[in-house]
Amino acid sequence: MTHLEDRISHALRDAPTTPSTDLFDRVVDSIAADRRRRRSLALAGAAGIGVVVAATVAVLTLTPRYPDGALAMPWWILEVGTTLVLLALAVWLGPFIKRFGRAYAADVFHDNPLTGKSYIVLTDVVYYLIFAAYILGTSTFAPHEGWNNSSTGxxxxxxxxxxxxxxxxxxxxxxxxxxxxxxLMPVLGRLFSLNRRVPGPRGPDREPVDLDR
Incomplete structure (x- = not known):
């Protein structure tokens, strides 16, 4: 082992260790907090679904009808509703993917935990940029010719x-x-791990650094 590893193992082996008196209470509190978080997420999801259903029912109820009973919904209502659905997907999918991706990223970047956290943050930024660009790029502000509803609206x-x-x-x-x-994440994690383990160049006159000083 290297000198640094010897010092770390010596400190861990010889350091006096005493069991924490509140370890069990902290574990119980952590489990309870996780249950509360899961319950709040479930309630938020149910509330979101309820809002979408209520909004859909309201739109269909308030939309005028033709004499034959067919809906006469203005074109912009569906356009706004589609945009709201895309925004809801962006808000819901982001935390959902991050929740199950943290353990995977932690396993991939186990040699570089800070790099793994930064990677997750950067992927979140890319995720929301893609959603914003897609929503803005596909939005329509006037009836499209291919919809065949320019005359009726x-x-x-x-x-x-x-x-x-x-x-x-x-x-x-x-x-x-x-x-x-x-x-690609395991490949990047492997590259970062190898880069961390490869020692830097040592010149002929360069002496090793003494960690005791």
Whole structure:
């Protein structure tokens, strides 16, 4: 072992250790806090679903109808609703992916914990930038010619299909990028680990640093 490893092992072996008196209480509090966090997340998810359902029912109820009973929903209502769905996906998927990705990143970057934390933060930034760019780039502020509703100004089947493609597109993009991230993360972790272990160049006149001084 190196001199530094000898010092660390000597300090851990000879240092007096006493069991913590409040260890059990801290473990119980940690479990209770985790249960409260899971309960709050479940309540938040249920509340979000309830809001979406209530908003959908309200829109369908307040939307005027043609004499034959068909809905006459203005085109912009579906456009705004699709954008809100994309925003909800961004807010929900981000913490969901991070929650299950922390353990994976910690295992990959076990030799570089700070690098792993920075990597997660940077991927979060990229994630939200992609969502923002996609939402802004696919938003429509006037009826599209391909919707075949320029004369009526109401929702058409072509517009519904376009809205479905918007939602499916962002899910596909995030899925592909997340899959690439899962594959590339171990490679990056291995490279960072090797870079950390490789010693720096030592010149002919360079002396080793004495850690005792």
């Amino acid at each position: 109401t929702v058409s089947p072509d517009q519904v299909q376009a809205a479905s493609i918007r939602v499916a597109g962002i899910l596909l993009v995030i899925g592909i990028l997340h899959g690439l991230n899962i594959v």
